[in-house]
Amino acid sequence: MSNGTQPAIQLDKVNKWFGQLHVLRDVSLEVATGEKVVVCGPSGSGKSTLIRCINRLEVHQEGRILVDGTELTDDTRALDTIRSEVGMVFQSFNLFPHLTILENCTLAPIWVRKMPKAEAEALAMEFLTRVKIPEQAKKYPGQLSGGQQQRVAIARALCMRPKIMLFDEPTSALDPEMIKEVLDTMIELADSGMTMVCVTHEMGFARQVADRVVFMDRGEVVESGTPTEMFETPQTDRLKLFLSQILRGH
């Protein structure tokens, strides 16, 4: 259904509450096919909730979300289809500890895409090579470092050949020396033309790959623009404050 003009992701006045806490307020956002969007903001600003709404790990309560032209509703079959088209990388990796690295990668292609095992394994090895850990294929997640696990998580998502990749703070749980290897993998992925939405505090990464940076605070999209606009000439006080805090930390 997708064509050049239709956005990959479309959020229209999305609202969500956790109990009485209004965590998303009238959030509207469009992501074009091939576009790379970085979402940033202070903790508790709703950025993770936003990205988790895109594959319905969180259910929005008002507004519309369309992914690749299909609206997210309670229709579980349509939802499973959308989820198989949208890859997700979590802050805490969430690899399946009882399966080997290779099995982690081949599981969804075999069981969701009905791919023959040999083909799925070849595909998995291709992506594991791309994230530079093919030699770990027979090991279990618990035997790998955090950075390696996160790269496996990226490969696992890519094995479904998704149209869109979502990253939910992919480097926040990593030791500093491992952040770079994961970011390098993500940069390479961005260069290959993948549509990406990434929640991250890595401003260097945002500058390098993002077409657009979206700044969220208290559940709202406060400001958005190109990385240069956002970082050089922030318009709102909230973004200025956030940037000063981030930069002080670096």
Next chain:
Amino acid sequence: MSTTTTTHTPVPERSQPPLLVAGPIAWMRANLFSSVWSSLVTLALAYFLIKFTVGLIDWAFLKSVWTVPTDPATGKLNPDACRQAKGEGACWAVIWDKYRFILFGRYPFDEQWRAAIVLVLFLGLFIVSAMRRFWRPVLALIWVAVLTAIFTLMWGGVFGLRYVAQDEWGGLPITLILSTFGLACAFPIAVLVALGRRATNLPAVKLICVIYIEVIRGVPLISLLFMASVMFPLFMPVGLNPDKLLRAQIAIILFAAVYLAEVIRGGLQALPKGQYEAADALGLSYWKKMGLIILPQALRLVIPPLVNTFIGFFKDTSLVLIIGIFDLLTSGKVAVADPIWQAFSTEVYIMLGLIYFCFCFSMARYSQSLEREFSKSVRR
């Protein structure tokens, strides 16, 4: 102090700590004789342990009676030798005389070879099921085939085997049938009930599961067995009266499923939410998510309590004694009702205890090896 250049001499590597710190003497000093009190307790316990062991060996082996002669006048065994040794030595002659009755109950004496083959088949089934290399779909076929063979042998009536009615069955085969069938049928039910109880998006299913669990769990197994054996037939139309063993079996399955379900639910809840989310994010459907990701991990987590429940239920099958089903415990009890052997029930109960112990201990050891095996692959 004069200024010197500090040089670093490498510390030589030694293959073990000094013997007085890590050897057996050190271990004893640390664990058995660390203080005056600890030494006294150690010595006292050692004294009682040795005295008990010596007494036991004396009773069970040295002063025991292994066989008794047949009385030529009556043609029956004469237990006088046992009566004389009573109180000092065990009378193993009772086992020698009664072991076939204890093992097979009232199963016709000339057909007991069939029940013996059934026992061998059960043991083979357990051993094969315990080996991980058989954990494939073919195992289900093996189960169906072996269980069919078991019931064919027990009932007979085909292949020239004499028909043996179910109320003539007894002993260890009954215990193994009740526990094997009980747990094998209860387990899948338990998985479904555990999942059902956590299905927050299906309130009706959840409610049914909660009611089932709470009602059955709130009732003693004995009363459930009574209901199955006494009350249930009253509600059935005349002439349609399912076999007593089957009714007891169903009661045991329903009861075991509840306990297993709660154990499994514990495992489901212990898994991090991220595992559910990662499976969802890959587009796995509910049943694939549960079957491939969640249950394999949840069940591994609860191996110890699961095996605990298994062992408990293996022994609890002996409660069918009160509704007159002839299981291992019943046949032991009936064996010592024989006037010749009435005074020698201890020996019989020791033998029954040993049989139960062998099964339960094997289960316990097996679960430990399984845990070790799994923890090798899942090092978090």
